[in-house]
Amino acid sequence: MTAQIAASTLRRGPADAKGILAAGLRTLAIETAGLGLLQEAMKGPLGEAFVRAVETIHAAQGRLIVTGMGKSGHVGNKITATLASTGTPAFFLHPAEASHGDLGMVTSGDVILALSWSGETAELRDIIHYSRRHRVPLVAITSGAGSALGKAADVPLILPKVEEACPHGLAPTTSTTLQLALGDAVAIALLEKRGFTPANFHQFHPGGKLGAQLLTVGDLMKKAPDLPLVREDMDMGAVIVAMTGHSLGCAIVVDSAGALAGIITDGDLRRHMTPDIMQRKAAELMTRSPYSTVPEMLASAALKEMNDRKISVLVAVEGERPVGALHMHALLAAGIA
Incomplete structure (x- = not known):
């Protein structure tokens, strides 16, 4: 009987087109509000930290190593791709693989960008310790200023607390949107600081429609x-x-x-x-x-x-x-x- 009730509960949701559209619009409204809070935060201490983060990454002699677990890891992969295609040498390092030998990819000339909404992701522990032991600059994107990641980072980028679009407050939605937006902001700020041109862009995008548009x-x-x-x-x-x-x-x-x-x-x-x-x-x-x-x-x-x-x-x-x-x-x- 309990299983039947649970299954019935899972099937519950907007029954008609109007309800489905309302859910979609509500999600967009909540995430838009979250982006508004992020924009306001950038006018204060977050903006100051943002400048330090971009300057730290720009000054690196090596690569930018992005890491994160779960949904933050998926966001990190996208940020990595954007950075690499806009002139910042970057690759994604899975935290679990890092603990099993891949920390050897990290050199003293690199910078680490770690993503964790809570800042307490256990799988990041070894990367954090490694960065401290070998003095590899650590930039963090997290909402946990007092978290293990937030306190360990050389440059903590503290995101504002926001409401998740998930009605249960469980599925990362608004939080991952903010992580992604801030990662894009870092990539574009670095692009402009490097003076990255359409000709440079074409070197990394030779294929597809975009590559065609960048031909000379x-x-x-x-x-x-x-x-x-x-x-x-x-x-x-x-x-x-x-x-x-x-x-x-x-x-x-x-x-x-x-x-x-x-x-x-x-x-x-x-x-x-x-x-x-x-x-x-x-x-x-x-x-x-x-x-x-x-x-x-x-x-x-x-x-x-x-x-x-x-x-x-x-x-x-x-x-x-x-x-x-x-x-x-x-x-x-x-x-x-």
Whole structure:
């Protein structure tokens, strides 16, 4: 009978769509309120500790080692991934594995970031003792200022006490949201302190849609000797041979000094198609001062430029000399267009 009552109790919950939505909205409201308390705390002592934590991690000669148990460990894994992808060398060390040999991964040049809401997680004991014995800086994210972790840490980041979204006050919900948000804040503050750029970001995100968005013109452009470069004084017969020998649908015209002088496209050929076209010179048909860019420009920005100007090829220059040409087809192939 008791088991039947327990099972019945477990099945109890919002019976209709309105009740389900109410539970979801209530969860979001409670967690939003928790984030508001965290933001207010950052204006006081937590903010001062936050600055010390970021400076401590930034000054480290080694890596940032993140650790935590249970839900705090799951949050720690995500924080580790964010840090590593934004310029802070980091890895996650499971506290149980640390107690069975993996403490050997920790060096004197590292910093440890330990997460525990209560600050009394037994599995963190060995990591805490190791950090104290070998003078490895310890940063803590915890709500327990007087806890073992809070008192041992060189830089304790004390989170405000908040209400869990779980109606029983048991499942970590608001508390893990605060841990994650503060971890993100640490990662972004370090990103800005390091002067981490989109180009740096691309080194760690070469794949997928994000990687495509971070490609540059230099990554996708055709380069010499695979460029249809022609001189201003060349006759159009030679120009057309140069155009057909490449797949850009244009010829890039340079002056006697090798600087970009103009461009001749398939459209220019159609507009100037006369019986004597083969005897005319490149300078007569070319579009002077064509739109150009630099190899460092993001390919996504180049796409916008090409769409705005209704062109299919963009010449890349260094100084005044053409060094490459980006075709719309290359953007399509890279998944940008």
